[in-house]
Amino acid sequence: MIEIHSTSIPEVKVMTSSRAIDGRGFFAETYSRRDFIEIGITADFVQDNESWNSAAGTIRGLHFQRPDFAQAKLVRVLSGAILDVAVDIRVGSPTYAQHVALELDAADNKQIFIPRGFAHGFCTLAPATHVTYKVDAYYSEAHESGLLWNDPNLAIKWPVDSAAAILSEKDADLPGFAAFESPFMFEAA
């Protein structure tokens, strides 16, 4: 059974799957195409990704793939915790440049659905944080793009500052929002 929660951006959805708990631990169905279609998530996921992060304060993002390899993502934490961030980069969207920031903890069995047209990133909140996510388009290095994680125009309240953040050189060199030209246009549902 899946409980769906709304966020400040209607297309970004948060789900909690029920857990069957007994003396051994718990069991949960974390993805069911039938149940997700019932709650309006019809993405046809084709690839599962995992990232394991050694320390708290690790930043991955803000990333997206350009059309025709744009990706919707279903993000879940297997151990540890993250602050997960989705930025609306669909030109013409009423929530353009706004974001959803949500804590996902392995203990709370929550997951976030981020549609195509969003930049995605996270900051780990605990050591040995293990993140898994489904995507509905294959990886294409040629279509990879991104936005600088801590650009002041995005006003994301990260739990770490640039001096302490652990991130890749690639992410540190991503363009700021002022220089950003989004490849996505908003299409009303």
Ligand SMILES: Cc1cn([C@H]2C[C@H](O)[C@@H](COP(=O)(O)OP(=O)(O)O[C@H]3O[C@H](C)C(=O)[C@H](O)[C@H]3O)O2)c(=O)[nH]c1=O
């Ligand atoms: C994303 C991806 C990467 N790779 C290769 C490319 C590099 O050799 C290596 C690490 O890639 P990267 O540094 O881009 O990994 P992250 O920084 O975790 O990137 C992810 O970070 C944020 C959180 C996202 O939402 C994206 O899914 C994704 O961009 O894995 C692949 O082979 N397949 C893939 O799907």
